[in-house]
Amino acid sequence: MNFLAPLALVLATAAAVPLVLHLLRRRTGEKVDFPAIRYLLRAEREHSRQLKLRNLLLMLLRVFAVLALALAAARPIGRLAGSSHAPTAIAIVLDNSLSTSVVINGAPVLSRLKDAARAAIGRANASDRLWLVTADSRVVGGSAGAVRAALDRTEPLAGAGDLHAAVARAAQLVRGGGLPSRQLAILTDGQATSWSAAVPLDGVPATVFAPALAPPKNRSVVSALAEPPHWTPRGAVRATTTSTDSVTFRVALGTRAAARGIVAPGEDIVVRLAPSERGWIAGAVELEPDELRGDDVRWFAAHIGSAPAVNAEPGAGPFARTAVDALAQEGRVTRGSDVAIAGAESAKRPGVFFAPADPVQLGAANRALERAGIPWKFGAARSGPAPVTGNGLAGVSASRWYALEPRGAQEKGSVDTVAKVGSDPWAVAGDGYVLVASPLTAEGTDLPLRASWVPWLGAAIAEHLSGDAGAITEAAPGANIARPAWARELEEPGGNRRPVPESRIEAPSRAGVYFWLRGTQRAGALVVNPEVSEADLTRLPLAQLRARFSGAEVAASDDASKWTASAFSFSGRRALDGAFILLALLVLVAEAVVTRAIAPTEE
DSSP states (O other): OEESSGGGGGGGGGGHHHHHHHHHTSOOSOOOOOGGGHHHHHHHHHHHHHHHHHHHHHHHHHHHHHHHHHHHHTOEEEEOOSSOOOOEEEEEEEOOSGGGGOEETTEEHHHHHHHHHHHHHTTOOTTOEEEEEETTOOEEEESHHHHHHHHHHOOOOSSOOOHHHHHHHHHHHHHTTSOSEEEEEEEOOOBTTTTOSOEEOTTOOEEEEOOOOOOOOOOEEEEEEEESSEESSOEEEEEEEEOSSOEEEEEEETTEEEEEEEEOTTOEEEEEEOOSOOEEEEEEEEEOOOSOGGGSEEEEEEEEOOOOEEEEOGGGOHHHHHHHHHHHHTTSOEESSSEEEEEGGGOOSSEEEEOOSSGGGHHHHHHHHHHTTOOEEEEEEEEEEEEEEETTOTTOEEEEEEEEEEOSOOOTTOOEEEEEETTEEEEEEETTEEEESSOSSTTTBSGGGSTTHHHHHHHHHHHHTSTTOOOEEEEOTTOEEEOOTTOOEEEOTTSOEEEOOSSEEEOOSSOEEEEEEETTEEEEEEEEOOOGGGGOOOBOOHHHHHHTEESSOEEEESOHHHHHHHTTTTTOEEEOHHHHHHHHHHHHHHHHHHHHHHHHHHO
């Protein structure tokens, strides 16, 4: 048994008052016999034993009454059968991930979870502490009315969220709630991909509700990409779907339908296009709708423009000339002098510049970088081999390179680190330049010997040196992402702009295509799509779902009414103050009966 107000137990000392009064009533004076009252003394002796027992019983009843009232004031809680419950800190964890929006038997699964949560909230009283934690770890706490209103406003997410983080957040809230009775009430569709790993409860007991609903067959678009990302102006859209039968699809580009068709199971959608639009444009691949609408559309972005004119300078070496020839044959660049591929000793923006192959040229390279306004210089020589990390550089290593040192104060966020060697920058990009720390030779790096060389160079030119062309960032809703160094605003699908002052931001919660802005122009895209795992509607059996939770007592049910009955009382702990008040009243009634029985005798 625990007490919510243990200081009130001090009132139990008042139980000594009836005992003291009982002792003071005992006659202790000198005994004198008078002949006239001897017959009364004889009668008193005949009833003295009965009177002593009644007085002792009266004293005990009064002591018990005071003790019961003191215990009730201390607000005890303990395990006891009954419908009431102890004051409880309870966090309701609601799974509102995309998969809960699937319609089964005419209603979304989320609506059933919310109905069960409402019923549980209805069992709360004024002494409870309540929170609602959704799959994206957003928290609303307060009165039952405030939590119920937040529940009514809850909509399905565009992605998976993070249920493990939501449970951890809920357990933290409950442990800090200041009440000895704690509970997690978890409502979920039981999706296997969401509960693939063990979930620690950190000592907080939990009751889990997962309705017994067989998931329907689901078809979805699991990937949609523009190939290449930058069209000049021709390009293709490639998409992959999951379906057990043939399904119709639609490819949208901007506000119009660019293609329609039927795709069979296991086939990719490939549509080649040469649109008349120019600049950054949003696109989507759509399937005919089914019970889970959120994964029937997948977004992509493409940049449509003229191919940049690129020239490999004579000092750049054969690898640069071969790469430019290959990109020109693909139509991704044309031959011209707009963008240079050169050694840093010939740096003149815009261009891709490599460290000099001859160390004697290092001073000339640093002076050329300074004249070109590139805020970097080559420092101490380094040797490897050492792995290079960066997009499109898997397996690439550097054998010789120079430390890249910033020259003077640089504006925060004005530079992208394109690649690293260890923790040091190996390739950096800024306004009108890409600078690489190794020479473009086989002795400096194996990049030009790998198949990734030409695609990497094409991407570097397109993303950093081709006017308004830039990178495409893929993200799930709510993911933590880095913004491009030059971007200061993000254009939303409706056209609204919002500032992005931080170097890292949380991806928007709604799926779609968002555009990074350089000044007032679109210069890159952020494509937000749900996680592919949300398309897999496989459910865990109830026993397996229960086994996913560890570190505390867990109960699981697929019956909403049984689960609701367990809310606030899963631990079996009840408020016992009412029981002690009732006991005190019964004792006082008994005391009154005994008092009436004694009074005539004393007269």
